[in-house]
Amino acid sequence: MTHGSQRQLKLGAILAGVGTDHASWRDPALPGDASIDINWYIENARLAEAAKFDLVFIVDSPFITPDTAPHFLNRLEPLTLLSALAVSTSKIGLVGTLTTSYWEPYNVARQFGSLDHISKGRAGWNVVTTGLEGASKNYGRDDHFEHGKRYERAGEFVDVVQGLWDSYEDDAFPRDKAAGTFLDKSKQHALNHRGKHFSVAGPLALTRSPQGQPVIFQAGVSGAGRDLGARIAEGVFAGVDTFEDAQEYYADLKARAVSQGRDPDHISVLPGLFPTIAETDEEAQALDKAQRGEVGIDKLLVQLGRAFGYHDFKQYPLDGPFPDVSNLSLNAYKGHTERIIRVSRELNLSLRQAAERFGAWRSGFVGSPQTIADEIQRWFDGRAADGFILHVTRPGDFALFREKVVPILQARGLFRAEYEHDTLRGHLGLPIPENRWNVAPEKVAAE
Numbered sequence: 262m263t264h265g266s267q268r269q270l271k272l273g274a275i276l277a278g279v280g281t282d283h284a285s286w287r288d289p290a291l292p293g294d295a296s297i298d299i300n301w302y303i304e305n306a307r308l309a310e311a312a313k314f315d316l317v318f319i320v321d322s323p324f325i326t327p328d329t330a331p332h333f334l335n336r337l338e339p340l341t342l343l344s345a346l347a348v349s350t351s352k353i354g355l356v357g358t359l360t361t362s363y364w365e366p367y368n369v370a371r372q373f374g375s376l377d378h379i380s381k382g383r384a385g386w387n388v389v390t391t392g393l394e395g396a397s398k399n400y401g402r403d404d405h406f407e408h409g410k411r412y413e414r415a416g417e418f419v420d421v422v423q424g425l426w427d428s429y430e431d432d433a434f435p436r437d438k439a440a441g442t443f444l445d446k447s448k449q450h451a452l453n454h455r456g457k458h459f460s461v462a463g464p465l466a467l468t469r470s471p472q473g474q475p476v477i478f479q480a481g482v483s484g485a486g487r488d489l490g491a492r493i494a495e496g497v498f499a500g501v502d503t504f505e506d507a508q509e510y511y512a513d514l515k516a517r518a519v520s521q522g523r524d525p526d527h528i529s530v531l532p533g534l535f536p537t538i539a540e541t542d543e544e545a546q547a548l549d550k551a552q553r554g555e556v557g558i559d560k561l562l563v564q565l566g567r568a569f570g571y572h573d574f575k576q577y578p579l580d581g582p583f584p585d586v587s588n589l590s591l592n593a594y595k596g597h598t599e600r601i602i603r604v605s606r607e608l609n610l611s612l613r614q615a616a617e618r619f620g621a622w623r624s625g626f627v628g629s630p631q632t633i634a635d636e637i638q639r640w641f642d643g644r645a646a647d648g649f650i651l652h653v654t655r656p657g658d659f660a661l662f663r664e665k666v667v668p669i670l671q672a673r674g675l676f677r678a679e680y681e682h683d684t685l686r687g688h689l690g691l692p693i694p695e696n697r698w699n700v701a702p703e704k705v706a707a708e
């Protein structure tokens with residue numbers, strides 16, 4: 262289902278507390294404990310909802326070092342956090358990241374299924390396999406799963422979770438007090454899954470929600486990552502660099518989805534957006550320069566190294582050529598590191614230039630609200646994105662985006678002025694998935 266014939270821009274808000282970069286935390290208006298203060302999240306989720314955003318997005322990864330960026334060092338866990346947001350908001354979607362490498366499908370099915378009920382049909386799960394090799398030591402393993410294995414496991418993991426979510430047909434509970442019938446036993450289904458990575462009998466002790474099942478998001482840019490996304494994802498958190506890079510990813514992902522028999526409109530491609538906004542273009546350019554200057558090269562090298570398993574780039578000459586680290590790119594953020602290596606070679610970048618480009622974690626969107634809106638539209642019209650997920654940290658930046666950029670997008674008819682639905686599936690124009698045990702078409706609910 263789409264909202265009429267016109268394609269609608271989607272907007273998400275990554276509530277990133279004191280920032281996934283190394284500069285935002287120093288903003289005087291940002292509380293130093295934002296990443297662990299539930300009131301900060303509630304306030305910003307409500308602001309995003311008032312601006313009619315589709316969803317809030319909580320990133321998560323199970324490994325840190327002393328040099329990790331401020332938000333990652335000290336933050337709340339996604340599911341408990343999102344449960345609090347579920348009862349503090351009423352429309353906005355609630356998407357959380359959970360890794361398939363260090364979890365069990367039965368737990369994940371319960372957690373996101375519960376969030377979907379608590380929020381009355383607004384939950385989404387961002388499926389990641391985790392690029393940080395150090396995570397293995399937090400979960401009793403000597404080594405991180407190998408990249409290909411991670412994706413193989415992730416595919417089976419999601420299949421099991423979705424199977425568990427269908428444990429009950431929609432009319433399984435007559436709750437007939439007079440007759441004494443709580444459950445119609447014929448409508449409860451065990452999964453009895455026995456696969457390569459998981460054995461899960463089921464059933465799950467939870468019915469489906471108003472949106473049938475939580476929405477599946479995914480993040481991963483390698484070939485294996487794209488194949489998984491094309492098969493399972495209804496939204497992707499796209500790790501893209503330039504407009505051309507995003508166009509390539511967009512076309513490729515949708516083509517892969519079509520070859521799997523899927524409707525390409527049922528996967529929203531959503532790059533991260535980390536803009537620098539000011540009243541005028543000149544002010545924004547100056548601000549961008551100043552904010553980049555606040556982050557010394559050492560921090561940029563750490564951010565660059567994170568994708569390579571926290572490789573220490575300080576050991577190489579800064580103004581020498583980007584070092585040969587291709588042997589390090591295989592099992593971490595593989596797709597991302599391969600791009601860094603390729604672009605650095607193609608453009609003949611020095612290590613310093615590569616760190617400035619890939620370590621800053623900012624998107625190239627710099628300018629007045631008008632310029633940012635134009636750039637968003639260029640990516641949307643140019644099929645480089647179906648929408649964006651905005652990093653929310655500095656209060657002033659978020660206010661400018663909500664109060665100045667969003668109204669321009671609304672005036673152009675690109676973005677909603679009012680919510681038309683109550684569920685995340687509704688916002689994203691996604692159909693309610695059919696319960697696999699209940700194949701009669703008239704029983705598949707339509708919003």
Ligand SMILES: Cc1cc2nc3c(=O)[nH]c(=O)nc-3n(C[C@H](O)[C@H](O)[C@H](O)COP(=O)(O)O)c2cc1C
Pocket residue numbers: 320321322323358360388389390391392393480481482483484485486487498499500501593594595596597
């Ligand atoms: C844009 C983007 C966001 C990601 N976010 C997370 C995250 O929040 N937590 C996590 O553990 N892994 C995250 N990952 C890591 C992926 O799940 C994956 O393990 C890693 O990138 C390697 O896959 P790839 O080579 O397909 O990109 C992210 C990857 C990308 C590209």
